[in-house]
Amino acid sequence: MGIKLDMVGLVVQDMKKALDFYRVLGFAIPEQANEEQHVEVAQDGVRLAFDTVEIAKSVYGGWEPASGHRIELAFLCDDAAALDALYAKIVEHGYESHREPWDAVWGQRYAIVKDPDGNLISLFA
Incomplete structure (x- = not known):
């Protein structure tokens, strides 16, 4: 199975x-x-x-709101430039940034934003 x-x-x-x-x-x-x-x-x-x-x-x-970081959704972008552009678009639309784009030690370009319910949304390339 x-x-x-x-x-x-x-x-x-x-x-x-x-x-x-x-x-x-x-x-x-x-x-x-x-x-x-x-x-x-x-x-x-x-x-x-x-x-x-x-x-x-x-x-x-029943349902109780979660507290703390419970789950991550991570979305693969085409490349670093696409990630930076998407991050900028999200922030320009008034959504909250959690971490601005950076070059992570594991070799990826990475950024984190929050959706309207506070979920952390990772963008990477």
């Missing part, structure tokens, strides 16, 4: 705010999804899902 990562789910406080961030990040998400309680976006065989707090409560029998 084998397993395959199929979906990563995020609980969001405000669906529109969350989806707007991920649109800036580069995901094609229809505007009508802003009103949905559950939204999925597929990319290269893995789905990124967004659920409202209400849906999370109904699925899990």
